Amino acid sequence: MKKIISLGITVAILVAMALTCPKEKDHFEVISSKFADYAGIAKPLVKLVSDKGVKGVVKVTDCVLFSIGQNRLDDNKLMSVGVFGHVFVF
DSSP states (O other): OHHHHHHHHHHHHHHHHHHTOOOHHHHHHHHHHHHHHTTGGGHHHHHHHHHHHHHHHEEEEEOSSOEEEEETTTTTEEEEEEETTEEEEO
């Protein structure tokens, strides 16, 4: 009985991860806003420029349960991880 409950919980978590996996645009928005946060007074200008620039630099891979954003210019260095509807930037 415990095995069935454990299996049910595991399947429920995996389904939740698949349904809430952040999309490419979510990664772009979060990374762009992180750049703008460091700009201080020039935040609106930096946000406008970084929105366009991030799309050309970041490659997002959807792995069904989670998604990862990598920097195309820096040997595919990990920039962000998306899971359960949230994007975490490094």
